[in-house]
């Protein structure tokens with residue numbers, strides 16, 4: 001029972017609410033009953049009071065009539081006439097007559113008056129003065145019995161004329177005790193009171209206490225002939241409120257007891273109903289809790305066949321949906337890293353038992369970022385979808401594929417017999433990228449690099465295998481992309497170094513650890529300075545200067561090159577402005593343009609803002625771009641290069657000769673200058689082939705009317721060979737090694753002074 005009625009719990013709420021509802025309903029019923037019982041009791045009490053008042057009035061009137069008749073009989077008695085006329089006879093007959101009359105007749109006094117109203121006989125000497133009494137005068141005049149209430153209202157005086165032949169000689173006046181008359185008819189243990197009122201004044205009361213509350217009835221149904229009416233007497237009956245309420249309580253008490261019983265039974269049923277509602281909810285709750293911990297526990301079927309059953313089903317559906325969402329990639333609908341690792345873990349268990357191998361591929365699309373930047377994310381997404389579909393098609397049903405995130409996929413090959421089987425799948429995957437993908441009416445060229453780790457040789461846990469496949473993938477990238485590499489131990493170090501370098505690069509950008517070096521470009525005939533190339537250096541604390549070859553590749557891979565090259569451009573222009581202000585003659589300043597920048601939509605805008613800011617004419621700024629960079633996304637690159645050309649910026653084709661370098665292709669590029677790669681120059685004059693190639697390049701450039709500059713010029717022989725063959729500009733250690741602006745300053749000053757002199 002612990003927690004059975006937990007505070008705020010449904011069982012408690014349902015039970016309590018049903019009990020409260022029952023109690024309220026019952027109370028309302030009882031109140032209604034109470035009202036009805038009270039009304040009924042009031043009606044019956046009033047009816048009872050009316051009846052008893054009527055009966056009482058009749059009885060009193062009967063008695064009064066009886067007394068009146070007796071008084072009349074008395075007054076008409078012959079002896080009474082004799083007594084009136086004969087004083088002797090009066091003494092002789094009247095006492096016995098009167099005594100007889102008084103017996104049991106509630107008589108207070110009996111009097112005989114003569115015609116003038118003078119008392120000629122009286123008991124108790126109580127006769128009031130009757131000579132002026134209008135009732136006496138009426139009785140004598142009309143020879144008719146008359147009556148009235150006494151002055152103190154407590155008695156009734158009856159006046160009956162004494163007739164002698166056709167005359168009235170006097171009258172008998174009898175005073176009756178009103179209380180005695182009424183008391184005869186009232187029981188001693190009467191609970192209700194009786195009051196008689198005359199003109200609002202109480203003339204009689206029994207059992208009446210003015211301080212108590214009563215249910216009162218005033219009897220008014222009196223006929224005009226009745227004595228009460230003639231005497232103007234009102235009869236009031238009343239039942240004490242206590243007695244009245246006791247009747248109500250008596251009537252309602254069984255109902256209250258029944259009500260309480262009903263509430264108790266209701267409470268029991270409320271608890272049962274509460275349990276019937278709550279038990280399935282608690283069961284559902286328990287299953288929900290279990291399903292949080294155990295993957296295959298479901299809430300349905302609950303067995304209730306009602307809305308709860310629907311809820312349980314809906315919960316299961318939503319759980320499966322959420323589970324699917326949590327374990328799948330929404331773009332490709334492939335399993336994600338979580339599910340892949342789970343499946344890999346299971347596969348490792350099976351393989352460990354069956355002593356079989358399995359292989360994990362880590363696939364990364366090459367330069368996917370450029371596709372995104374060049375053609376937008378929709379195209380990037382479509383590429384990922386089509387690539388994933390193609391990979392799925394090359395795999396067996398028992399193999400697994402997952403999208404790990406971004407442009408990374410993973411494949412799990414089960415039950416691998418030998419490495420040749422792995423290689424066959426790898427080839428099939430690489431073949432997918434042989435042809436361009438047709439997406440959104442464009443042909444998108446892309447490739448992928450794949451790293452492979454094999455269980456148990458390259459790892460025994462899912463994480464380790466995936467991590468090692470990742471390291472092998474980086475090796476594939478380093479090996480020129482679009483190939484696969486099997487994991488070897490030294491790759492872990494490589495991957496670690498790569499990760500460290502990436503992190504350091506990010507902090508170098510943040511902390512401003514880069515410096516710009518400058519290398520002169522010289523006219524070999526006049527030794528005049530024609531320009532400078534800006535070359536980045538990374539001054540890393542404790543490690544010294546790190547050359548660009550070490551980090552530019554990774555910066556391009558990670559996209560960090562955009563920030564780096566933008567910094568280079570601003571720094572170069574700022575320095576150039578400074579030199580101009582100092583009156584130094586620099587010629588053209590060149591900066592390198594990476595492939596990633598050629599895909600940046602806002603690149604032109606950024607360049608325009610920069611030259612405006614440093615007040616540099618576009619003709620004084622040259623961009624050096626390699627063929628390889630252009631070929632990564634030719635359409636976009638050409639678009640940007642043409643715009644730069646239109647804006648009058650200089651364009652040089654860097655590292656010329658190392659790429660495809662066809663004449664027809666060269667004609668399409670809007671470049672002003674070609675830079676012969678150092679690789680052709682360095683072995684001149686020893687390498688005749690290089691010399692022939694260099695000659696061809698120079699001829700080709702001249703034919704196309706392009707300027708030409710040789711890189712890596714280090715010797716006098718190289719200068720002679722180049723100038724003899726029509727190439728007059730050079731960049732190389734022979735003239736100047738890349739140096740900081742400060743170190744370069746004396747040379748710039750000297751060159752500028754020479755130029756001024758000549």
Ligand SMILES: Nc1nc2c(ncn2[C@@H]2O[C@H](COP(=O)(O)O[C@H]3[C@@H](O)[C@H](n4cnc5c(=O)[nH]c(N)nc54)O[C@@H]3COP(=O)(O)O)[C@@H](O)[C@H]2O)c(=O)[nH]1
Pocket residue numbers: 519533534535536547548549552565568592593594624654655675678711712713714731732733734738
């Ligand atoms: N995207 C960017 N790329 C840049 C930037 N700065 C440099 N780079 C690229 O890095 C590559 C290596 O550059 P670096 O180490 O600076 O080498 C340059 C010269 O130092 C070197 N050179 C010049 N003359 C000689 C020589 O007589 N002998 C010799 N052994 N080496 C010499 O050649 C490199 C010139 O580079 P480039 O003309 O651009 O090809 C290089 O590919 C740079 O492009 C940058 O800011 N952004």
